[in-house]
Amino acid sequence: MSAPRRALSPDWRSWAGLIVGPVAWALHHQGGSNFNYADCRAWDGTAVVLTGVLALAAVLGAGGLSLSAWRRGGGAAGASHDPPGRFVAGLSLMSAALFALTILIQMAAGLLVPACMR
16 A cells, blocks of 8 residues: 655745745856956956856756646645645745846846946
């Protein structure tokens, strides 16, 4: 006889977007500003874009984990036995989307605005 399947609990996958999103954005923001202040003529925006790609990959991965936790919890259908876990996963997914958009906007600024004017 198999054990009954556990409902979604707010485990680490549910919290991934809420934790990884702000951390990745902060590291991208700090790294980009440090590269510009070190020598604005040496960095033409490639460092901002490269750190942005790494940060975006981390945020999208965390968002994928949050999405899988949200779907496992019932998703939009609401068929979960653990509404707080589904809520945390949904909130985490929205947070990952917001920080991904923020990183994309900063990457665009790194490409459009000259380095010594940032």
